[in-house]
Amino acid sequence: MTTLETPGPTLGVVGGGQLGRMLAEAAGPLGVEVVVLDPTPDCPAAAVCRDQIVAGFDDEEGIRELAERADVLTFEIELADQRLLEAVSEATGVPVHPSPATLELIHDKLEQKRALADAGIPVPPFRAVEDAGDVRAAIEAHGAVMLKARTGGYDGRGNVPVEDPGEAGAALEAVAGPAMVEAFVPFERELSAIAVRGDGELAIFPIGENVHREEILRETIVPARTDDATVERAREVATDVLELLDGRGVYGIELFETADGEILVNEIAPRPHNSGHWTIEGAVGSQFEGHVRAVLGWPLCSTELRAPTVSTNLLGDVTEPGPARLAGVDRILETPRAHLHWYGKREVRPLRKMGHVTVTGREGERREEPLTIARELREAVTFTGPGDGG
Amino acid sequence: MTTLETPGPTLGVVGGGQLGRMLAEAAGPLGVEVVVLDPTPDCPAAAVCRDQIVAGFDDEEGIRELAERADVLTFEIELADQRLLEAVSEATGVPVHPSPATLELIHDKLEQKRALADAGIPVPPFRAVEDAGDVRAAIEAHGAVMLKARTGGYDGRGNVPVEDPGEAGAALEAVAGPAMVEAFVPFERELSAIAVRGDGELAIFPIGENVHREEILRETIVPARTDDATVERAREVATDVLELLDGRGVYGIELFETADGEILVNEIAPRPHNSGHWTIEGAVGSQFEGHVRAVLGWPLCSTELRAPTVSTNLLGDVTEPGPARLAGVDRILETPRAHLHWYGKREVRPLRKMGHVTVTGREGERREEPLTIARELREAVTFTGPGDGG
Numbered sequence: 001m002t003t004l005e006t007p008g009p010t011l012g013v014v015g016g017g018q019l020g021r022m023l024a025e026a027a028g029p030l031g032v033e034v035v036v037l038d039p040t041p042d043c044p045a046a047a048v049c050r051d052q053i054v055a056g057f058d059d060e061e062g063i064r065e066l067a068e069r070a071d072v073l074t075f076e077i078e079l080a081d082q083r084l085l086e087a088v089s090e091a092t093g094v095p096v097h098p099s100p101a102t103l104e105l106i107h108d109k110l111e112q113k114r115a116l117a118d119a120g121i122p123v124p125p126f127r128a129v130e131d132a133g134d135v136r137a138a139i140e141a142h143g144a145v146m147l148k149a150r151t152g153g154y155d156g157r158g159n160v161p162v163e164d165p166g167e168a169g170a171a172l173e174a175v176a177g178p179a180m181v182e183a184f185v186p187f188e189r190e191l192s193a194i195a196v197r198g199d200g201e202l203a204i205f206p207i208g209e210n211v212h213r214e215e216i217l218r219e220t221i222v223p224a225r226t227d228d229a230t231v232e233r234a235r236e237v238a239t240d241v242l243e244l245l246d247g248r249g250v251y252g253i254e255l256f257e258t259a260d261g262e263i264l265v266n267e268i269a270p271r272p273h274n275s276g277h278w279t280i281e282g283a284v285g286s287q288f289e290g291h292v293r294a295v296l297g298w299p300l301c302s303t304e305l306r307a308p309t310v311s312t313n314l315l316g317d318v319t320e321p322g323p324a325r326l327a328g329v330d331r332i333l334e335t336p337r338a339h340l341h342w343y344g345k346r347e348v349r350p351l352r353k354m355g356h357v358t359v360t361g362r363e364g365e366r367r368e369e370p371l372t373i374a375r376e377l378r379e380a381v382t383f384t385g386p387g388d389g390g
Numbered sequence: 391m392t393t394l395e396t397p398g399p400t401l402g403v404v405g406g407g408q409l410g411r412m413l414a415e416a417a418g419p420l421g422v423e424v425v426v427l428d429p430t431p432d433c434p435a436a437a438v439c440r441d442q443i444v445a446g447f448d449d450e451e452g453i454r455e456l457a458e459r460a461d462v463l464t465f466e467i468e469l470a471d472q473r474l475l476e477a478v479s480e481a482t483g484v485p486v487h488p489s490p491a492t493l494e495l496i497h498d499k500l501e502q503k504r505a506l507a508d509a510g511i512p513v514p515p516f517r518a519v520e521d522a523g524d525v526r527a528a529i530e531a532h533g534a535v536m537l538k539a540r541t542g543g544y545d546g547r548g549n550v551p552v553e554d555p556g557e558a559g560a561a562l563e564a565v566a567g568p569a570m571v572e573a574f575v576p577f578e579r580e581l582s583a584i585a586v587r588g589d590g591e592l593a594i595f596p597i598g599e600n601v602h603r604e605e606i607l608r609e610t611i612v613p614a615r616t617d618d619a620t621v622e623r624a625r626e627v628a629t630d631v632l633e634l635l636d637g638r639g640v641y642g643i644e645l646f647e648t649a650d651g652e653i654l655v656n657e658i659a660p661r662p663h664n665s666g667h668w669t670i671e672g673a674v675g676s677q678f679e680g681h682v683r684a685v686l687g688w689p690l691c692s693t694e695l696r697a698p699t700v701s702t703n704l705l706g707d708v709t710e711p712g713p714a715r716l717a718g719v720d721r722i723l724e725t726p727r728a729h730l731h732w733y734g735k736r737e738v739r740p741l742r743k744m745g746h747v748t749v750t751g752r753e754g755e756r757r758e759e760p761l762t763i764a765r766e767l768r769e770a771v772t773f774t775g776p777g778d779g780g
Contacts (some may be wrong), residue, residue, distance in 0.1 A: 002723060003774070004716040004745075006736050007437075019767045021418070028415050028438040028650065029670075031732030047397075048418040096465070183431040280419075284727055293723070302726035307753075319713030333392060333683070336692035337674055346396050355394075355421070360674070362754040363697075379764070384393065 002298055008032050009296055010279035012070025014063070014085065016043035016052055018343040018353065019076035019272050022280070024289035032296065037066045057081055064224070067092040069131075074098075074249065074295045076271050078152065082107065092350065097271050098197075098247025104268045109170025110150045112182040119244045121237060122264045124256065125183040133183060137169035142183035147171045149180040158290065159215060185264060187256035191377070193223050193238035194276035195251045196290040199297040202242050205283055206305045207234045210254070210275050216351055219312040219378075220275045221371055222282055222305065230261050237263045245270075248290040252276060260292035274313070274353070280338050281358045306363035310363075310374040316352040318383050324348040329369045332357055333381040337370070338377055348383045393686055398422050399686055402460025402484070404453070404475065405444055406433035408733040408743065409466035409662050409678075412670070414439035416678035421687065422618040427456045427576050434733045443649045447471055452477070457482040462683045464488075465640065468542065472497065488587075488637025488660050497662045498541045500570040509634045511627060512654045514646065515573040523559035527569060532573035537561045540568040549605060575654060578647035581614050583628035584666035585641045586680040588685040592632050593680065595673055596623045596695045599725065600644070600665050600705035606741055609702040609768075610665045611761055612672055612695065620651050627653045635660075640681040642666060657663035662744070664703065671729050671748045672699025700764040704732075706742040708773050721770040722747055727760070728767055 008031035013020045018039030022044050024034040034049040046052040051069075053149040055062025058081045067073055067088050073096040075085065086100040105115050113126045125142055129135050138145050139162060149158030156330045160171045161184070172179060190212060194205040208215055209224035224231060238253050245251060245268075252273020254266040276287035285301025293300055314326065324345055332340050342355040357377050398421035403410045406428030414435050428448045436442040441459075445452025448471045457463055457478050463486040463536040465475065476490040496502050503516045511709040515532055519525050528535045529552060539548030550561040551574070562569060580602060599614035600607055614621060628643050635641065635658075642663020644656040666677035675691025683690055692712040704716065714735055722730050732745040747767050749760040 003589050004714075004719050004732050006444065006714045008430075008732065008734060024438070025418050028411070029731045030728070030729075031734050033437050033734075042397075047440045048414070048438055175458040226531050226629075299720060301723075304726060324394075324396045329392045329394050330689060333689040333691075336694065340399065340417070340421075341419045342394050342396075344396050344398060344421050364593045 004031055006031070009071040010035060010050070010069060010075045010297065011292060012037070012066040012073035013045070013071070014057060014066070014080040015077035016040070016045035017076060018044050020045035020276070021048055021343060022288045022341070023076065023272065023291060024288055027292045030289070030292060031051045035066060035069050037062050041153060042164055042346070044345055047344055058219060060079055060084055061272040063088045064092065067094040068141070070094055072295050074291070079109070098245070099205040102245045102247030103270055106268050106331060108150050109148055109267070109338045112268060113180070115244060116241070116265055120238065121240050121244065122262065124185045124264050124266070127181055129172070129181050131178050132168040132172055135162060135172060138181040139163065139165050139168070144184040145181040147181050148186060152177075161249040162306045175337055176352055185256045185258060186261050188267070189224065190256040191225055191226070191234050191255040191257055191263070191355055192273065193218065193234055193253040193255065193276040194273060194279060195238045195242045195253055195292050196287070196300055196303070197242050197245065197248055197251070198247070198294040198300040199248065201300050202239065203300045203303045204235055204238050205276065205279055205303040206286065207231045208278065214316065214351065217313060219273045219310060219374060220276055220278050221367065223367060225367065226257060230263070233261070233263045237265060241265060241268060248294045250276070250287050250296070253382070277356050278309045278311040278358050280341075281307055281360050307359070307363050308365055308367040308370055309358060310370040311356050311358040312378045313353055314355040314357065314378070314381065316348040316350050317381055318348050318350055318352055321347050321349045324354060325384045326354065326381055327384045328381040331363065332377050335359070335373060335377060348354055354383070394421055396421070397492055399439070399461040400425060400459060401682060401685065402427070402456040402457070403435070404447060404463070404470040405467035406430070406435035407466060408434050410435035410731060411438055411666070412678045412731070413466065413662065413681060413707050416676055417682045420482050420679070421680060424714055425456060425459050427452050432736070434735055439735055444642070448474060451473055453478045454482065454752045456680070457484040460484055461763070462487060462685050464681070468497070468659070488635070492635045496658050496756045498540050499538055499657070502580055502658060503570070505634065506631070506655055508672030509630065511630050511634065512652065514575045514654050517571055518570050519569050519609060520557040521561055525552060525562060528571040529553065529555050530559070534574040536574060537565055537569055537571050539565045540570055541697045542567070544659055545741065547688040550711065571683055575646045578649050579614065579616055579647040580656070581616070581624050581645040581653070582610065582663065582665040582721040583624055583643040583645065584663060584669060585632045585643055586677070587629045587632050587635065587638055587641070588690040589638060590682040591690050593690045593693045594628050595666060595669055595677065595693040597621045598665055598668065603769040604703065604741065607664045607703060609700060609764060610668050611757065612668055613757060616647060617759065620647055620653070623651065623653045623750060626729035627655060631658060633656060638684045638687070640666070640677050640684060667731070667746050668699045668701040671750050672696055696750070697753050698755055698757040698760055700760040701746050702764040702768045703743055703749040704745040704747065704768070706738040706740050706744055706773055708738050708740055711737050711739045714744060715774045716744065717774045718771040718772055722767050725749070725763060725767060726753070728763065744773070
């Protein structure tokens with residue numbers, strides 16, 4: 001039985017970016033305190049959580065301090081040092097969720113794909129590559145392929161498309177480390193499942209449709225613009241993935257929908273995911289509340305859809321880094337069902353995720369309505385340089 | 391035009407109780423930082439805001455420090471020292487909203503009623519009282535009356551019902567200060583309007599129905615269980631009140647609905663109000679987001695209802711103060727459309743507001759459904775003593 005006390009349980013989060021910030025925003029109403037560890041002083045989460053420990057993700061002393069202040073440890077970035085977290089967890093007796101075993105399975109994209117394939121979960125054709133010869137062989141077998149760094153890549157970093165066998169060597173050099181290839185899948189649509197595993201409970205938010213450009217997520221549209229059978233299949237695949245992983249927490253599961261309605265797993269992130277930000281206003285509970293509850297071992301929140309919803313990222317539309325100043329925000333603030341999320345990052349950089357806007361519709365309303373509004377709003381705002389007035 | 395920058399604007403809030411906490415929770419997504427001033431170390435808002443200045447509400451040095459760190463000052467408690475706020479605001483050039491002139495009008499309940507009556511806004515019969523003779527005269531004129539402290543009362547504190555002329559003297563002694571009387575109004579229903587005044591804009595959330603016991607709010611039911619004409623009349627009266635006040639911010643306007651559908655103004659609070667907590671999940675924008683935007687001079691948020699909603703307070707059901715431990719929370723956490731808000735107060739006291747639960751329905755669903763669930767949940771939880779296990 002859960003008894004709430006004060007001070008409530010404290011969640012120690014490795015990473016204090018926008019995901020840490022939104023975790024803290026979700027934890028507040030539940031009486032759950034959040035302390036984050038992040039090397040950047042005054043990181044996005046700092047303004048809305050109990051405290052920030054300024055330390056590197058591999059700083060043992062910092063992680064140990066975090067554990068000493070926390071009842072449960074979790075993380076919001078792939079860069080977290082899992083072995084260090086595990087060692088500190090063992091030394092201090094403070095659990096870390098998702099569990100290191102789960103992370104190990106996800107961390108190396110080749111191992112991830114192998115585990116999925118071994119469990120009978122559909123994935124695009126893939127293979128390990130050691131050298132340019134392996135890459136050329138893959139191109140011969142599959143046509144164009146995506147060369148991927150096995151570890152450390154996100155937002156398209158570490159991914160290099162290769163079609164010309166003559167570019168195999170250069171592509172390997174660009175990835176600069178252990179790599180794998182995947183066949184390009186001619187997909188109809190990218191979908192995502194935000195899936196939660198609690199203490200014996202599973203839950204999946206409604207399936208979203210993701211629109212990427214330059215391999216960075218631009219918008220998520222919910223419900224996805226596909227048929228019911230495909231949605232059902234996506235939920236089945238996501239459930240199979242959740243059953244394979246067994247650590248508690250939220251997982252962002254990116255899927256491909258092929259032309260014949262097949263669902264393939266693209267990638268899994270062992271944390272709340274950009275494609276789940278819409279849940280804050282669009283579902284009864286959110287992916288962040290789900291993660292907080294899951295890692296604490298509390299009952300999960302409802303994943304029920306409240307209304308058709310679209311979220312769109314506010315990415316740095318600049319060519320050079322500079323102080324973060326977003327002009328045209330009035331348009332967002334004046335739009336009745338638009339919800340602004342501004343992450344408080346000090347510096348804007350090209351394509352950096354600076355915030356997002358979620359537009360909710362009404363129950364039963366056409367899905368196109370929020371999408372049209374969201375796109376208009378994204379076009380209405382722009383990052384300005386120091387001398388651009390405003 | 392609003393340009394968002396980092397760090398975003400900072401709101402300095404006098405008071406860091408649950409209202410300050412929920413203001414900070416609403417400010418976070420907007421990139422607005424909150425610093426609170428509160429004499430209780432580790433006040434409820436402290437865990438979710440940028441910083442707390444530990445100082446008394448009448449501590450000039452503390453208020454000045456708050457102003458120096460803020461772009462706009464506001465307050466969440468009636469105990470804020472308005473003259474001091476005004477003086478600091480003038481000295482530092484940092485505006486305070488709502489404006490001191492508005493507060494002066496509200497602060498003294500007798501002046502408030504006079505101003506409302508002078509503006510043609512319907513109020514219960516009232517009069518100033520100086521001595522027991524005046525109280526007896528009021529009883530003679532109106533039957534039972536409510537003797538009210540002119541300043542400083544809230545949650546029924548400072549209110550003494552008097553029916554027997556022989557008790558007039560004792561009642562005046564209980565109030566212990568300047569007093570007024572109001573005729574008891576045989577009302578059908580208590581309603582409330584959460585009204586927002588921005589920079590030239592007015593907005594009113596859907597009218598709620600309040601259920602009080604022992605003069606403390608127990609639950610708010612939205613939409614109110616009354617007819618459309620009465621709701622319309624309540625909105626008209628609330629609009630008249632907003633036009634009389636002219637300071638920016640949120641106002642909680644408590645209303646009586648009489649047997650013949652007349653609407654009378656009971657009391658006005660110059661801040662977000664307990665009867666508006668339902669807006670966090672039940673409306674598109676919330677009273678807290680509305681207050682943040684209003685005092686910053688930003689466009690107001692939408693006040694549109696999302697679904698029938700009920701909020702119920704979690705009050706201390708103890709006979710003696712003690713450490714805050716709420717048992718049975720699982721029932722709330724397991725209920726799909728129930729949203730827990732736990733304020734993080736260290737000590738539970740008899741009838742102290744420790745948290746609240748909001749239950750949302752579905753669009754078009756019967757209003758009774760969330761009310762039934764909310765009442766069951768409130769009955770399912772209880773504050774336990776240190777030795778009660780759990």
